[in-house]
Amino acid sequence: MKKFLVVFDVDSTLIDQEAIELLADFAGSKDLVSNITERAMLGELDFSESLIQRVATLKNLDVSVLEQVSRTLTPTRGAKSLIEEIHNRGGKAAAVSGGFIQLLEPLKKELNLDFHLANRLEILDQKLTGRVIGNIIDREAKAEALIGWAAKLGIELQNTIAVGDGANDLGMMEVAGLSVAFCAKPVVREFAKVTLDERDLALLIPYLP
Numbered sequence: 001m002k003k004f005l006v007v008f009d010v011d012s013t014l015i016d017q018e019a020i021e022l023l024a025d026f027a028g029s030k031d032l033v034s035n036i037t038e039r040a041m042l043g044e045l046d047f048s049e050s051l052i053q054r055v056a057t058l059k060n061l062d063v064s065v066l067e068q069v070s071r072t073l074t075p076t077r078g079a080k081s082l083i084e085e086i087h088n089r090g091g092k093a094a095a096v097s098g099g100f101i102q103l104l105e106p107l108k109k110e111l112n113l114d115f116h117l118a119n120r121l122e123i124l125d126q127k128l129t130g131r132v133i134g135n136i137i138d139r140e141a142k143a144e145a146l147i148g149w150a151a152k153l154g155i156e157l158q159n160t161i162a163v164g165d166g167a168n169d170l171g172m173m174e175v176a177g178l179s180v181a182f183c184a185k186p187v188v189r190e191f192a193k194v195t196l197d198e199r200d201l202a203l204l205i206p207y208l209p
């Protein structure tokens with residue numbers, strides 16, 4: 001079996017939701033956050049700056065909100081069967097997100113992902129501080145994650161697949177052997193080698209090595 005790696009974006013790709021918008025709903029900032037998210041995914045705003053602005057609106061939310069939102073996240077149709085087929089063919093599956101590790105960790109277990117990476121929300125006294133800890137997972141960081149995982153596994157970049165929907169995914173799509181735009185923004189559709197417009201990740205199975 002051929003060794004290969006598939007790296008997924010998370011929000012609106014591996015799951016149906018934009019998780020930060022669900023968190024913002026609790027903070028009363030959903031409309032503002034949705035607007036900033038849309039502009040960032042279209043490539044109109046710097047992702048890191050947009051994330052800082054959006055996370056700031058979550059300040060003082062109780063940490064319990066993370067679990068509440070986590071329970072509402074739903075894997076995209078076909079995600080489980082696609083990842084199962086990746087493993088059946090000897091491949092590895094990873095997720096890299098401009099969202100939050102506190103929400104991605106339960107999904108990693110549910111979907112049987114091999115690797116995952118996301119931003120970490122800062123928590124103090126059981127409240128969100130409105131900040132993230134460490135380096136922001138932006139376009140460049142996503143590319144670095146794909147390259148790093150491939151190197152760790154001894155997989156050539158030509159045997160990697162990157163799947164995403166927004167401008168923040170273009171970095172990893174540029175370095176991957178195959179780039180897949182999944183129900184994506186125009187800037188991503190124009191760049192990708194494969195475009196899937198139906199929300200069913202199982203449609204990617206024919207493109208696996």
